[in-house]
Amino acid sequence: MLALFCPNLRQNTSVTKVDLGRLLEESGAILRGHFILASGRHSEVYFEKFRVIERPDVLSALCSEIAEAYKDLEFDYVCGPTTGGIIIAFEVGRQMGKPAVYAETENGVKTLRRGKTIPTGSRVLIVDDVLTTGKSLFETRDAIVRAGGTPVAYAVLVNRAQVPIDAEPMFSAYTVEAVSYAEDEIPEWLNQIPPVKPGTSVFK
Numbered sequence: 001m002l003a004l005f006c007p008n009l010r011q012n013t014s015v016t017k018v019d020l021g022r023l024l025e026e027s028g029a030i031l032r033g034h035f036i037l038a039s040g041r042h043s044e045v046y047f048e049k050f051r052v053i054e055r056p057d058v059l060s061a062l063c064s065e066i067a068e069a070y071k072d073l074e075f076d077y078v079c080g081p082t083t084g085g086i087i088i089a090f091e092v093g094r095q096m097g098k099p100a101v102y103a104e105t106e107n108g109v110k111t112l113r114r115g116k117t118i119p120t121g122s123r124v125l126i127v128d129d130v131l132t133t134g135k136s137l138f139e140t141r142d143a144i145v146r147a148g149g150t151p152v153a154y155a156v157l158v159n160r161a162q163v164p165i166d167a168e169p170m171f172s173a174y175t176v177e178a179v180s181y182a183e184d185e186i187p188e189w190l191n192q193i194p195p196v197k198p199g200t201s202v203f204k
Contacts, residue, residue: 020174131160132180134165137165
C-alpha cells in the first residue's frame with residue numbers, strides 16, 4: 001500500500017475503466033436510490049466523493065488517469081474548488097510535480113484566498129470531483145481569470161453530465177451514465193423512492 005504514494009505512481013497504477021468502475025463500486029462511492037443532486041436535479045445514481053477521498057488507493061488511481069492524460073500539457077498550476085476539488089488538485093499536482101492552488105468561496109464568489117496569488121499569465125489546469133452542470137468548474141475558471149491566470153485544460157474524477165460542457169479540453173477519469181431530472185420531470189418510478197439530499201453545496 002505504501003507504493004501508492006511514490007512519486008512515479010501514475011506510471012505504476014495503470015488501470016482500465018472496468019477496474020475504476022469496480023474500485024468506485026467497492027468503495028461505496030457510487031450509490032443507487034433517489035438523490036437530490038447539488039445542482040437541484042434528481043437522479044437514481046449519486047457519486048459520494050468522500051468515499052473516494054478517504055481511500056488513498058482509489059483517489060490516487062483516478063488522479064493518475066488525469067496525470068497521464070495531461071502528461072504533455074504545459075502548465076504552471078493545478079487549481080481545484082472547495083470542497084472535493086482541493087484534495088484532487090493536491091494529488092494531481094503531487095503526481096505531476098506542479099503546485100496546487102485552491103478556489104474557495106468568499107461572499108458567494110469563488111476566489112483565491114489566504115493571500116494566495118499567481119503570476120499574471122500563469123497556465124492553469126482546473127480539476128474537480130464530479131461534473132454535472134459545470135457550474136463549479138466555471139466558477140473556478142472565473143476565479144483563475146480574475147487572478148490573472150489562463151485556464152488551459154479541465155479534468156474531473158467523475159463525469160455525469162448529460163450534455164456537453166463548454167470547457168475544453170476536458171478529461172474525465174470515469175464517466176457515469178446516469179440520467180438526472182428536473183423537479184417537474186421526475187418519473188413516477190423514481191418518485192416512489194424517498195429522496196435523499198447528500199452533498200455540501202446548493203449548486204455544483
